[in-house]
Amino acid sequence: xxxGWRHFSDLSERHFLEEYQRLRRGSITRRQFLRATGLxxxxxxxxxxVRRPASATGDTKQSVRLGxxxxxxxxxxxxxxxxxxxxxxxxxxxxxxxxxxxxxxxGRARWDLFIPTNxxxxxxxxxxxxxxxxxxxxxxxxxxxxxSRFTRPGIIDGRLYAIPRNWGTTGMAFNGDVVSSPPTxxxxxxxxxxxxxxxxxxxxxxxxxxxxxALVSLGYSFNSVDxxxxxxxxxxxxxxxxxxxxxxxxxxxxxxxxxxxxSMCWSNDAAQLVRDVPAIRYQIGADGGEVWTxxxxxxxxxxxxxxxxxxxxxxxxxxxxxxxxxxxxxGATDGRVLRLLPDELVKSRISYPDxxxxxxxxxxAAVTLTNPLRQEIxxxxxxx
Numbered sequence: 001x002x003x004g005w006r007h008f009s010d011l012s013e014r015h016f017l018e019e020y021q022r023l024r025r026g027s028i029t030r031r032q033f034l035r036a037t038g039l040x041x042x043x044x045x046x047x048x049x050v051r052r053p054a055s056a057t058g059d060t061k062q063s064v065r066l067g068x069x070x071x072x073x074x075x076x077x078x079x080x081x082x083x084x085x086x087x088x089x090x091x092x093x094x095x096x097x098x099x100x101x102x103x104x105x106x107g108r109a110r111w112d113l114f115i116p117t118n119x120x121x122x123x124x125x126x127x128x129x130x131x132x133x134x135x136x137x138x139x140x141x142x143x144x145x146x147x148s149r150f151t152r153p154g155i156i157d158g159r160l161y162a163i164p165r166n167w168g169t170t171g172m173a174f175n176g177d178v179v180s181s182p183p184t185x186x187x188x189x190x191x192x193x194x195x196x197x198x199x200x201x202x203x204x205x206x207x208x209x210x211x212x213x214a215l216v217s218l219g220y221s222f223n224s225v226d227x228x229x230x231x232x233x234x235x236x237x238x239x240x241x242x243x244x245x246x247x248x249x250x251x252x253x254x255x256x257x258x259x260x261x262x263s264m265c266w267s268n269d270a271a272q273l274v275r276d277v278p279a280i281r282y283q284i285g286a287d288g289g290e291v292w293t294x295x296x297x298x299x300x301x302x303x304x305x306x307x308x309x310x311x312x313x314x315x316x317x318x319x320x321x322x323x324x325x326x327x328x329x330x331g332a333t334d335g336r337v338l339r340l341l342p343d344e345l346v347k348s349r350i351s352y353p354d355x356x357x358x359x360x361x362x363x364x365a366a367v368t369l370t371n372p373l374r375q376e377i378x379x380x381x382x383x384x
């Protein structure tokens with residue numbers, strides 16, 4: 001890591017927010033804010049990102065486009081980036097990696113930075129859709145501090161294509177005040193969804209987890225592409241469809257309102273739900289399921305790669321990353337970030353489950369992303 005950033009890596013979240021609030025009040029200038037937080041190097045290394053006054057012709061400031069997941073970012077962090085660089089952050093939210101891939105392949109996606117999941121990265125590289133990353137443009141990157149358990153998918157043939165952002169699990173969220181038989185396995189989940197939680201259950205609109213968890217409930221691998229096993233999973237999903245409240249990957253609102261009692265759930269969402277709604281519980285399937293890592297990557301067709309690198313480096317700074325993860329509840333892959341997180345989060349078995357809970361879980365396999373049979377099954381499930 002560049003020596004000029006050492007003080008920023010050690011910057012406490014509290015100090016950063018104090019300086020940011022001073023900036024917003026007008027007590028200090030943007031230049032003073034950049035110096036106080038160590039962000040000045042970003043604008044030095046990547047010239048042209050500081051906001052220019054609007055011209056008489058109505059020219060507006062630049063923006064950086066981010067393709068990401070629901071409930072993933074702290075708005076104050078993104079505001080701080082805008083204050084520091086003059087770049088607005090435009091967010092496009094997706095519910096599945098298949099949707100992200102489709103957008104990139106079609107050329108319709110115009111992101112400068114996006115957040116794909118571990119099992120998709122090799123496909124993006126093979127299709128020449130993502131940039132090989134230039135570490136010299138990322139002073140905040142320190143791969144030696146990354147947990148090697150999570151870095152492998154981003155390094156292909158010795159080249160860096162993606163950097164871990166966070167990790168987590170896919171489990172079950174349920175309302176303990178109304179569900180009398182808490183699920184502990186995916187078999188329990190599907191039985192409960194068809195009985196006590198009928199009409200109150202949400203299944204992901206995402207083939208990897210919808211089909212994968214159905215497979216696990218039947219005793220098969222989360223990543224199976226076996227035709228016979230997939231046929232059984234489809235039969236289970238189609239039988240369940242009339243009992244569902246929704247097929248949706250953005251389920252927090254329904255769980256918070258009490259409209260949903262049971263949902264497939266990513267652990268970062270679970271951390272937020274449990275924090276805010278005491279009745280909600282989270283359970284990893286004892287019979288298996290998914291462990292995942294989400295990464296930062298820059299598309300080959302990014303309209304503003306300089307802005308993409310600027311936002312990426314900003315988000316990699318430990319003080320910033322710790323703020324983001326404390327807000328989202330996802331697990332840290334960077335040891336520097338882990339040290340800055342609140343004790344209650346690091347000790348949480350939602351964000352940091354023990355090895356016994358992780359043992360039955362599988363990382364998603366690349367073959368599932370483009371498997372035509374899994375895609376067809378998900379299409380029929382949505383349409384049913």
